[in-house]
Amino acid sequence: MSVLVGSTVKMCALVNSEDVFWWVVKMSVVVGSEDEFFGKNSEHPSHSVFTMDEDNTTNVLKDKEKKKTFTVPMPKKKKGFKGKKKQQQMFKPKPKQTNIEQDEITSLQERTAKLAEVNWEEVESFDKLPLSKKTRLGLREHKFTVPTKIQRQSLILSLRGIDVVAAAKTGSGKTLAFVIPMLELLYIRKWTNVDGLGAIILTPVRELAYQIFSVLNKVGKKHEFSAGLIIGGKDLKYEWSLVHNCNILVCTPGRLLQHMTENPDFDTDNVQMLILDEADQCLSMGFADTMNYILEGLPQERQTLLFSATQTRDVKDLVRAGCHNPVFCSAHENSKTTTPKGLKESYVVCEVHDKFQFLWSFIKYHKKHKILVFFATCKQVQYMYHIFCKLQLGLTVLALHGGMHQLRRMAMYDDFCAKKFAVLFATDVAARGLDIPAVDWVLQLDCPEDVTTYVHRAGRTARYSNSGQSLLVLSPTEETEMVSKLTTKNIPIEKIEVDPNRIHTIHIKVEVVLSKYNNLKEEAVRAFKAYLKNIALMKDKKVFDVTSINLNVFARSLGLGVTPRIRFLEKKLKQKFGSDKSTTNKPLQPQKPTLTTLNFNAGDSDDDEDDGNDFLSTAKDQKKYLNDLDVDTNTIIHEEPMKGKEKMITKAAVAKKLLKKNLQINTRIVFDDEGELVMDPTKQQVSQAARQMTAEEVDGGINIDQLKVIMREEDHIDKKLHAEKAKLNKIKRKEKAKKKKEEEEDEDMVEEDEESEDDALQTIIDELPDPDKVFGSGGDSDEDEEEEDSDSERGEQEEDSDNESGEEDEDSDNESGEEDEDSDSETDDEEVTSEDEEAKGSDKTKVSGKRQARQRAREVKRARLAQTNDLQTLPVDEQEQLALFLLRGRT
Numbered sequence: 001m002s003v004l005v006g007s008t009v010k011m012c013a014l015v016n017s018e019d020v021f022w023w024v025v026k027m028s029v030v031v032g033s034e035d036e037f038f039g040k041n042s043e044h045p046s047h048s049v050f051t052m053d054e055d056n057t058t059n060v061l062k063d064k065e066k067k068k069t070f071t072v073p074m075p076k077k078k079k080g081f082k083g084k085k086k087q088q089q090m091f092k093p094k095p096k097q098t099n100i101e102q103d104e105i106t107s108l109q110e111r112t113a114k115l116a117e118v119n120w121e122e123v124e125s126f127d128k129l130p131l132s133k134k135t136r137l138g139l140r141e142h143k144f145t146v147p148t149k150i151q152r153q154s155l156i157l158s159l160r161g162i163d164v165v166a167a168a169k170t171g172s173g174k175t176l177a178f179v180i181p182m183l184e185l186l187y188i189r190k191w192t193n194v195d196g197l198g199a200i201i202l203t204p205v206r207e208l209a210y211q212i213f214s215v216l217n218k219v220g221k222k223h224e225f226s227a228g229l230i231i232g233g234k235d236l237k238y239e240w241s242l243v244h245n246c247n248i249l250v251c252t253p254g255r256l257l258q259h260m261t262e263n264p265d266f267d268t269d270n271v272q273m274l275i276l277d278e279a280d281q282c283l284s285m286g287f288a289d290t291m292n293y294i295l296e297g298l299p300q301e302r303q304t305l306l307f308s309a310t311q312t313r314d315v316k317d318l319v320r321a322g323c324h325n326p327v328f329c330s331a332h333e334n335s336k337t338t339t340p341k342g343l344k345e346s347y348v349v350c351e352v353h354d355k356f357q358f359l360w361s362f363i364k365y366h367k368k369h370k371i372l373v374f375f376a377t378c379k380q381v382q383y384m385y386h387i388f389c390k391l392q393l394g395l396t397v398l399a400l401h402g403g404m405h406q407l408r409r410m411a412m413y414d415d416f417c418a419k420k421f422a423v424l425f426a427t428d429v430a431a432r433g434l435d436i437p438a439v440d441w442v443l444q445l446d447c448p449e450d451v452t453t454y455v456h457r458a459g460r461t462a463r464y465s466n467s468g469q470s471l472l473v474l475s476p477t478e479e480t481e482m483v484s485k486l487t488t489k490n491i492p493i494e495k496i497e498v499d500p501n502r503i504h505t506i507h508i509k510v511e512v513v514l515s516k517y518n519n520l521k522e523e524a525v526r527a528f529k530a531y532l533k534n535i536a537l538m539k540d541k542k543v544f545d546v547t548s549i550n551l552n553v554f555a556r557s558l559g560l561g562v563t564p565r566i567r568f569l570e571k572k573l574k575q576k577f578g579s580d581k582s583t584t585n586k587p588l589q590p591q592k593p594t595l596t597t598l599n600f601n602a603g604d605s606d607d608d609e610d611d612g613n614d615f616l617s618t619a620k621d622q623k624k625y626l627n628d629l630d631v632d633t634n635t636i637i638h639e640e641p642m643k644g645k646e647k648m649i650t651k652a653a654v655a656k657k658l659l660k661k662n663l664q665i666n667t668r669i670v671f672d673d674e675g676e677l678v679m680d681p682t683k684q685q686v687s688q689a690a691r692q693m694t695a696e697e698v699d700g701g702i703n704i705d706q707l708k709v710i711m712r713e714e715d716h717i718d719k720k721l722h723a724e725k726a727k728l729n730k731i732k733r734k735e736k737a738k739k740k741k742e743e744e745e746d747e748d749m750v751e752e753d754e755e756s757e758d759d760a761l762q763t764i765i766d767e768l769p770d771p772d773k774v775f776g777s778g779g780d781s782d783e784d785e786e787e788e789d790s791d792s793e794r795g796e797q798e799e800d801s802d803n804e805s806g807e808e809d810e811d812s813d814n815e816s817g818e819e820d821e822d823s824d825s826e827t828d829d830e831e832v833t834s835e836d837e838e839a840k841g842s843d844k845t846k847v848s849g850k851r852q853a854r855q856r857a858r859e860v861k862r863a864r865l866a867q868t869n870d871l872q873t874l875p876v877d878e879q880e881q882l883a884l885f886l887l888r889g890r891t
């Protein structure tokens with residue numbers, strides 16, 4: 001029996017964009033018998049030998065002898081050639097592939113056994129490790145020659161089949177440290193797609209899974225395993241048919257569990273190795289249930305590797321992960337710092353309500369950089385992304401958060417990776433593992449939940465041997481506790497000051513944008529609420545204190561004129577400030593601002609782009625700045641600290657500022673043909689009170705009563721204007737309709753006169769009483785009677801339907817007439833230009849002419865009918881004469 005057997009499997013990626021599923025299965029199909037395949041090639045079915053016989057057909061060879069040679073068809077014998085038919089040998093016999101691999105595997109196993117005696121420091125290159133040729137080629141092709149510390153330390157253990165729990169700084173090459181032993185294990189065990197799923201790599205974040213998958217594709221390029229990436233999406237059933245072909249799966253926990261529970265074809269019984277990247281997060285509370293189900297479904301006999309920059313040492317976790325006698329491998333345990341060497345870490349203290357303008361200014365001064373900004377919530381990212389896009393920063397702004405569609409997430413991530421200068425606003429989905437090239441700055445605008453999160457976030461820069469900078473923004477209440485936590489965990493962080501003159505005020509611009517885009521305002525409200533909720537839910541109450549936030553000022557900093565009500569906070573605020581006091585109601589007082597001088601004008605110029613060195617400074621540099629500063633006294637400083645008493649910020653003051661700026665939104669300016677400004681009388685303030693007010697000097701603030709009077713007067717004038725306009729329009733419409741009617745009547749008189757008269761006559765005759773009836777019949781037939789009855793019925797029906805259609809037409813005429821005057825004039829124009837339209841027009845005229853004729857006929861009919869009734873009163877001979885006359889006319 002001939003079967004199709006998938007044998008040779010190469011790595012490649014087939015992307016199903018819809019359900020975000022990347023496939024890497026490419027099979028060369030071999031035709032042969034099942035016995036041949038599994039019997040003779042059972043040792044390594046992925047390698048088959050093809051021969052071509054004299055008929056040019058391809059066969060799988062059946063015996064050992066045949067496998068040694070490749071044969072081609074012989075050229076035709078020349079005439080007179082008497083020699084023996086001999087096969088021409090084109091190639092030298094090739095050594096059997098499986099034998100070469102078997103030899104290599106044996107040698108690798110021997111070398112691996114000796115690894116126990118190897119000191120990791122002596123492993124200067126990957127070649128010194130017992131790695132297959134295919135892996136070494138893959139590594140060399142991507143310029144991985146010298147292993148990093150964690151790679152050396154962990155590889156000498158994991159290649160021996162030991163369970164490893166590895167920890168190393170961010171960007172130290174942990175991905176290769178687990179991808180290499182996985183490939184080697186499957187290679188040594190001669191894994192093929194017939195063997196099914198051999199290894200699983202689990203990671204908590206989709207982007208990270210995608211990244212690991214691409215590293216696997218690079219290093220495992222020469223291998224013949226199939227691998228798949230399953231990171232969630234809609235079409236699970238599409239994956240069903242493919243997932244069982246995979247030898248390696250890179251996945252997120254949720255999706256893997258979904259396959260394990262729902263997919264009947266999915267089989268994990270043969271899994272040889274389980275790898276948890278970002279193991280501490282995988283084993284954390286957030287994934288607890290999912291991970292427990294997954295781990296229960298995997299075979300106990302397997303190798304387990306756990307990797308993270310912030311590794312778990314909780315024995316319970318390790319037992320749960322199924323580690324057997326794991327060896328801890330902490331590459332930087334004795335290192336002075338927890339974070340990478342090339343990372344420069346600093347923090348600034350900034351009020352929550354000053355963060356927006358700080359961010360704006362920071363980016364403005366670092367336009368020639370690649371910046372990753374971390375926020376606490378998706379809603380903040382969403383709002384900031386949209387508002388920054390609207391404010392047109394002059395630098396590519398991107399966003400990445402869990403609420404985005406997966407395809408958009410991937411596109412943003414790829415875009416940021418590819419860009420030289422850009423800013424990416426992200427939540428903690430981008431905090432772990434992502435290896436984004438050349439990030440210059442990591443700005444943690446919202447304080448991280450804990451030190452672990454800080455380490456991962458900051459680790460997105462200064463990766464491998466590169467350098468980078470991390471800046472943490474802390475509110476005054478967060479500062480002390482957070483800094484002490486960071487320093488106790490060996491994180492060298494330095495406080496720096498912001499040059500206050502380089503802070504650009506942005507909230508006026510933001511307010512203007514929000515007044516234009518209502519959806520943005522809603523987003524701002526959501527961002528405001530989400531941030532407060534997030535702070536309120538933080539476990540570490542020593543660091544995070546939601547009641548310390550000045551809600552009014554914070555809301556205003558986001559561009560919100562009115563502070564949204566936060567119900568869950570009201571209770572807390574009452575507890576803290578007493579029954580009738582809360583921060584929402586407190587007078588808006590800036591608390592000792594770090595960002596004091598706010599320069600409105602500076603933000604508009606592009607000259608202030610620089611390398612950012614002037615923007616931030618250490619305390620020492622700060623003195624120098626202050627001396628060098630040339631403070632712009634023209635600028636309005638709404639939060640300038642006053643000597644002694646601090647200036648109050650009132651809504652009236654803000655409104656006044658807006659008035660002074662003369663910012664007008666949603667204004668349409670119309671010019672006439674000569675370029676003169678066309679004033680819309682309805683938009684002009686013409687009332688007496690308004691004129692009076694503009695003449696008077698406004699003495700600060702807004703006079704609500706006066707404005708009310710003006711509004712009332714203006715409203716009255718507006719209504720008058722509107723009524724006049726409506727009246728004029730009505731008159732115009734009437735005139736037009738009258739004119740139209742007259743024209744139609746003239747035309748109809750000429751064209752339809754005869755026809756209508758015939759119709760009228762016909763109708764009259766039809767409706768007249770049968771002379772036989774009137775004058776008595778001599779042997780009239782039933783048929784005639786029936787005909788007549790049905791005729792009269794028909795006549796009635798027609799009359800009814802005419803009336804209906806007549807009414808409908810009239811209605812529709814009226815409607816169209818009323819609807820749009822302009823459209824009428826447009827139709828006129830079209831009539832002149834288009835012949836078709838003309839034809840249509842004439843058809844219309846005919847129809848209306850006919851209608852009028854029918855109308856007139858109806859009138860005549862009614863008159864005649866009346867006459868007919870009168871006929872009864874006539875003397876019999878006169879009735880007879882009239883009937884005869886009418887009958888003659890009929891024939």
Ligand SMILES: Nc1ncnc2c1ncn2[C@@H]1O[C@H](COP(=O)(O)OP(=O)(O)OP(=O)(O)O)[C@@H](O)[C@H]1O
Pocket residue numbers: 143144145146147148151168169170171172173174175176308309432433434435459463464
């Ligand atoms: N041996 C090596 N030689 C050269 N570059 C390497 C080597 N190993 C890893 N790298 C590079 O180092 C960078 C960081 O590697 P990787 O992403 O594996 O770090 P990581 O330790 O997993 O970081 P994180 O903790 O953030 O997940 C990558 O760009 C990778 O290409």
